[in-house]
Amino acid sequence: MNQEHLVIQARKGDDQAFYDLMIANKEKLYRMAYSYFYNEDDALEAVQEVTYRAFKQLKKLKEPAFFSTWLVRILINYCHDEIKRKGKVLSYEAFESKEHLEEDHAEKLDLKNKIQTLRTEYQHVIILRYFHDLAVPEIARVLGKPEGTIKTWQHQALKELKVSWEDGEDTCYAK
Template identity: 40%
Template sequence: MSLLAKAKKGNNQAFVKLLQDEKVKLYKMAYIYMKNENDALDVVQETVARAYANIQSIKEEQYFATWLMKILINTALEILRKNQKVLPMQERLPEQGQIYSYDEKLDLLHAIEQLDEKYKTVILLKYYRDLQTKEIADLLDCPEGTVKTNVHRGIGQLKKYLNKGGELYGEQY
């Protein structure tokens, strides 16, 4: 009997084993979206709770990682949308040691953080998670052409950002 089948029957240890291979990837992806450890951990925790509650909806074990990542992305975006309604009292200061000088090599992760969510998501899934265009389209429930367009536009925005010293200039996509 597969781990997924055991987890569907209520075996908590099987569910934990399924999560073991994914926990680091989940945290890293959550951190990229949330930009701080506490919020990233909250997203991972909420993702695990939602996955546990909906384990019956997944059909095949080979899609578990993709299914879990979809839950994480949706959870992170939902929390970010809720947090946008709260206006910060002051601008967030760079963490100690984080200096984005034009003379130094720009941090690619910082550049990716500047992208619109739709571009950031496809760039991370394609180049960070090494997913194929079809897999990303399935994960995001959108046409493959849209994924290809968003990857192309996201790369274009990254190039402009990196070439212009840290600001997104140029055409609006």
């Protein structure tokens, strides 16, 4: 059964159709949530909350073809709200106690920290584009912005990351 048909069935009250939709999207949602929280428990909680919110608001979905995009938008909003609410910021100190922090992990951690210093909009674009391989048109649908805006945000974010990386080269883990 295709996704659109499942959405239509779920909107009519078919719980199994909704379950099938969520199973089909759970891995994608988990990976995205993990890329925001870097924590398995928080990522799982995000998927659970998104499932609940989607179930409660399914009748508000205007276009069944965009169910996955709609789910991602709910997830991003949830992640953004939770990060703001908890004041979660990934810091090097959180990982400093790990005895065998390899250089590769340190570079990844540094990149994640640099991404978190970007404006929220830029963070979303970078995460969706480079961590989840979404194309610009799909990111535009998810964020509800024009494609030109997404391209501009992507360009600005990359520019800021490059400057940040170059400025911190002596303190980063680059050789």
